[in-house]
Structure formats: C-alpha cells, structure tokens
Amino acid sequence: MSQRNTGVTVQVVNAHACPVREVLDRVSGKWSVQILVAAAHGPIRFTELERSIEGISRRMLTLTLRNLERDGLVTRTVHPTVPPRVDYELTPVARELHETLQRLTDWAERNRVYIAEARASYDAEREPEPA
Amino acid sequence: MSQRNTGVTVQVVNAHACPVREVLDRVSGKWSVQILVAAAHGPIRFTELERSIEGISRRMLTLTLRNLERDGLVTRTVHPTVPPRVDYELTPVARELHETLQRLTDWAERNRVYIAEARASYDAEREPEPA
DNA sequence: CCGCATCCTAGTCGATACTG
C-alpha cells in the first residue's frame, strides 16, 4: 500500500456530483451531528434538544432541524395541545447514518491523542517565540 | 427502538470536549475529504492533487494540506530537485479515517435518491408558487 | 513546480427581541 501514482492517470474524484460532498453537506454545519446523536434514543422534544446540546441557540436549533427534516432525516410531529408539544425523531435512513457516524466518533476517540501531539509538535516547530 | 425520552434524564452530548465535534473539525472544510480520497492510493504531487480535485484553488489546496499535515494526517516530502517536487502521502491514522469515510460515502450512495425525493416533496409543499 | 500575501465577497452563526 504505497505504490506511486503515475502522474498521468490520476483519477478525478469530483467528476460531476461527488457523493463525498453530498454526504458532507448533509452532515456539515455546526450542529447537525449533535442533533442526530441527541435524537438517536427515541422521540425528543424541542426544548429537550435545546437543553441537551450545550451552546446551541434557539435559532440554530430550529434552522438545523428544518434542514434535517427537509432531507428526510428527522420527522416533526406536532401535538395540538396547549402548551404546544413537538416531537422530533430520526428516520430509518438517519439511523443508518448514525451508525456510521458512530464509527467516525470511534476513530476520533482512538486517535485524539495522536492528533493533539501532532498539532503540538507542528506548532512548536514553527513558532518557537510566541511573544 | 423508539422508547420515549423522559425529558428529565436527557444526556448532555456536548459535555466538555465532544469527540463528535473534534472529528468533524478535522474533516470539515470544503476540500479536506476530497484530498484524503485523492491521496489514498499512494504518494501524490501537489500539481496532481490540483488537477485531481476539480474546482479547488491553489490557495485552498495549500491551506487544507497544511492543516492535514498539522493534524498528522498527511506527510509532506520535499525533494530538493529542480524543478521542485513535493509529495503528499496519507499517514496510517488517515488511512483508518479514509476507511470510515468510505462507509459514509456508501451511505450517501445508498440513500441519495431518498434524500433528493425528500427534499423535493418538502419544497413542493412549501412553495407551490415560485414566481 | 510549489507556495505565500493580499483583497474581497458570501455564507454561517450568535444575540436579541418578539409571536401564536
């Protein structure tokens, strides 16, 4: 696993509608993944999400939920009661996604120390005198 | 798989240094993943990367490569020849990441139609008259 | 060939205040 590329037959990864970009667009955004994680254990209310995800604003929670709903990753159920109650729940497709995201998280856990050290040594070499 | 959250014991997913965010910060950015994919088959030169990834600017290629290098995901090898030649290669840690990213891509492929349809019907319900 | 510096725009996100 280290054979050289020829330099002539380098494959174009972004041909027209790259699936890599598609998935990232779905998952990108500061809060999408955390919402998916928080909702993974069953239906959850708006305010519960707001409390679960530290630092999120009402605005961003709403916006991100709308996008996830639009992509068919969460369902929104309004209960016509007073006070109002809205439940959000992952769709089966989103549950699949959550599984693979779990693997990504595992990777992060396994290698967080390695990465932190890599950063530290990289920075150390370039900025010996900070002040 | 659908038991209700209690509303009292909702777990906080963003405790202090959420690993979810850590991995996303590493992978986010418009070009990181595509670079990792393009470099997955072995050492690759700067210009080869530039040609492989359609639409990327010199600036972003350089910046993103620097960040990946900083995080210990790619190595940068300068050959002191003329004209200069610089090879980039994935580290073992990045190869692991690439495998899990592959699963994400697979998910995107499997569900791209579902998502496209979800979007279409969502938009159709909210904007019956575009003009 | 490889890369950095500069300028500038467009999108993203947070704070705040107001509604059904």
Added chain:
DNA sequence: CAGTATCGACTAGGATGCGG
C-alpha cells in the same frame, strides 16, 4: 412551549499577483 425576525460579527473560501 416552540418557534420567527432582524441585525451584526466572523470566517471560509475565491481571485489575483508575486516569489523561491
């Protein structure tokens, strides 16, 4: 409770030009 509306800060990223 569950949003919406408005503003303003910040930043990622594109364009361009120079340099080793």
